[in-house]
Amino acid sequence: MNNSIRVNCSKKNLKLIRDFVMEHLLTLQLTDIQMNQIVLAVDEICANLIIHSNHEDPTKHISLAISEQRGIVRFEITDRGMAFKRAEYKEPDLQEHVRVGKKGGVGLALVNRIMDKVEFKSMGDKNTCLLYKKIK
């Protein structure tokens, strides 16, 4: 089974990415909740890259590769958009979001709480996000 997928930067492709991740995790006998959490974390990163890093430019692409080793699933997501500046990231204050009616800004908080390790790297114009999840 091919372990990577490349899609252009359209939000409509998020469903394709989720289905791809789910298909790869099926053999791991995860619970519904575990499966949904992992699919969600990958979806959140891809949505951020498509919308914020690449401004939904359909001529640009993101790639996702999945691998598993010693009970740890690793997701490698790459793009050539604007690099994410983790140093500028702040955990959201949900009560403040409710108070001001803010729509965005909670996706990465979900990713950080679901995944065991989250890394962002940039080399030249290539950005890579690595997600690790222990499943055994």
Place this chain on the structure above:
Amino acid sequence: MKITNEIKDSTIIITLDGELDASSSVILDEELSNPEIMKFSKILVNCENLHYISSAGLGVFISHLQRFEDAQIKLIFFNMQDKVRNVFEILGLDLLMTIVSNYEEAMTIADE
């Protein structure tokens, strides 16, 4: 994402069918932004067929919550699948929003 509405007196029941992600949550936002919705005192959201929610879907509810509270409109979720409820719980949103098991419970709370 398919959204259907049912009106019972001062209550609107919004039924969500499908997946709420960064692409589809726009439809829900349009629905909740409709000024007509402010005529109701209770908004019940049937989540039985909501199979997936991402931060974009959560964000739509977060962004309207204060507006509904200010207008004393009760927003109540019911029939939520465990995996979807879990996403609310990861962020602690289950403490800021009302999520109940079923329609009967939702109606009871709405009438309190």
